[in-house]
Amino acid sequence: MSEILRHDVPASLVVFLVALPLSLGIAYACGAPLMAGLIAAIVGGVVAGVLGGAPMQVTGPAAGLVVVVAGLIDQFGWAMTCVITIGAGVLQIVFGLTRVARGALAVAPVVVHAMLAGIGVTIALQQLHVLLGGSPKTSAWQNIRTLPDDISALRWPELAIGVLVIAVLLLWPKLPPRLRVIPGPMVAIVAATVAALALHLSVQRVSLSGSLLDAIGLPALPATAPDGAPWRTEYGAIALGMLTVALIASVESLLSAVGVDKLHTGPRTDLDRELIGQGGANMVSGALGGLPVTGVIIRGSANVAAGAITRGSAILHGVWILLFAVVAPGLIELVPTAALAGLLIVIGMQLVKLAHMRLARRTGDFVVYLATMLGVVFLNLLEGVAIGLGISIALLLWRVMRAQMRVRPAGVGAADWEVELDGTLSFLSLPRLSKQLAEIPPDARVTLTMNADYIDHAISEAIADFKRAHEATGGTVMVIESTHAKLHHAHAAPPQRHFMSRALGFAPWRSWLPWEGYDGGSVLDGIGEYNQRAAAALHPLIRDPSAIKDPDALFLTCTDSRVMPNVITASGPGDLFTVRNVGNLVAVDDESLSAALDFAVRTLGVSSLVVCGHSSCGAMNELLSLSEDSGTPMSHWLAHGRDSLDAYRGGHPGQLDAAARGFAAPDQLGVVNVAVQVRRLRSHPLLAESVAQGRIEVLGVYFDVATAHVYEVDADGITEDRLPSPARSRAATEDR
Known part of the structure; x- marks a missing residue:
């Protein structure tokens, strides 16, 4: 108990100061009641903190769901969005009970990074209009198209308050650690509020529309949907909304939990239990009139950095938000909306990470990143992610199925030719293989070396046809197959993928190291490759020195x-x-x-x-x-x-x-x-x-x-x- 008092209580206060303005800002960006953000933060902290499997993770409303939730509110209204949140929580619990949590981590990281970047750009475009004294539009294209109008009619007080918040948030991390005891978001919001009051600025302020107790409870559903249609005609769209929220919240929570685990040396996350905890929190949050919640890396990293050692810190942070919302709601109504807009712009742009772009470019996935981000910004989140996954799968197939081929003369004479085929040999490789084999002179002596993990019937037949035709013109073809995948296998049974064993000691490091131009520790890489792939085979031959x-x-x-x-x-x-x-x-x-x-x-x-x-x-x-x-x-x-x-x-x-x-x-x-x-x-x-x-x-x-x-x-x-x-x-x- 003394450890909790000494470590977790101070850490929970730090997380509280981080979470309070973020929760208000995210609710504002979604177009939801501001109290819904505080309810979500309270429930996320307490329920997910008690039930979840990530001890150091802190749960609450997240920027990653802003675009989805805003779209749901616009399509179905706030009451049905709360029902969708409950349904998403049920799905998350089912995910956890069926132990599929690790499957969510199979989503290509570049797609997740690009999705978050697209969400960040969307948030920044929306809140830029608020910063200028206008109102956000319903689509990114409309936000871009109407930006000149809002610039011409900008309200200087709102702009000044928003710029002040942005400046504080950008400069705060550069200050010495001893001056950064209070988190930057809280400092920025308080500074903007005090400045607006001291200068008697005429700015729009936050409106809570009642107390926390008034906001708690699932609002009564109207008889018809916002478009006047009966709810039964919307069931398919509602189910899709539940699945969308459940999937995005699950992936973001699990990725965040894995990220937070890297920041501390304590117990690791139970991913399936974490999904159950997240699902329980979403069910309770939706039932009480709160936003959907996810694990949030910003709050989790702040929790670890503040010295938390148990899940008590995450739970206590929810208690502090509850006490603040009950005791001092009037202070919240003093906050200018432009201050929240400035906070959201920074949050949005922080989701667009240059490091992720550089990584995508370095690994050849930049087209996936760009397509996903643009799809999220200009279409919608689901379509953007679907586009990104589709391109990444197509790129994966191209990389996996693209065999390495080399056809060249051997030695000083043109009579001997070498053909080297390496990788997955399927019908997709036929056009390129046929083109390269056509370069060989009719009477050449050909040595065809195959190092393949997969050979289908089309390739087997093409090589047999080449051998037969080439030898008919006076040439010779010697085929050397150095792996378990053989040409004759393709004629005997359906093709199977075999482990492709590169003969160690033949291929130089630069031919198989991770990327072109790799210059890091080649000797150690070679030793690692030996330890991984060859040591077990060599050991029986040398384990008894006297037998050699x-x-x-x-x-x-x-x-x-x-x-x-x-x-x-x-x-x-x-x-x-x-x-x-x-x-x-x-x-x-x-x-x-x-x-x-x-x-x-x-x-x-x-x-x-x-x-x-x-x-x-x-x-x-x-x-x-x-x-x-x-x-x-x-x-x-x-x-x-x-x-x-x-x-x-x-x-x-x-x-x-x-x-x-x-x-x-x-x-x-x-x-x-x-x-x-x-x-x-x-x-x-x-x-x-x-x-x-x-x-x-x-x-x-x-x-x-x-x-x-x-x-x-x-x-x-x-x-x-x-x-x-x-x-x-x-x-x-x-x-x-």
């Missing part, structure tokens, strides 16, 4: 990141003992390499040593232009490659083999360098005896980055005796 064979080979290769020893040797844990240095050089005086050789031969007992070079090697480029040791660490290290450079310039067989394959000069040197390092490794003092006795074999290989093919290199140059060429590999695959 000792490495059978030492693999000496370059430091270039494109050389992946485990990938190009199809090896796994325990197969390779890998050593890297710049240019894959064997330096007898390199203690690091000597230690690795000693450990590999004497301790691990490896049976083979492999030197692996690669194309497009920066070290070979440097070595070609190296005239003398310039004193830099790089030039000093590359001096170990002078034998390779001399052999290359002397017409080494490896240089001739590489030149015959169309390799550029640095790549020719790379092949020669492997041959020279193989010869040097065979005569290394730590290996010479084992090599001579046949206990260790020294091999050379060369990885051509452009074609991803690995060649065998011996001391005399490239040999194809044991490694299949790309053509033979393709033929062997097709024979299988």
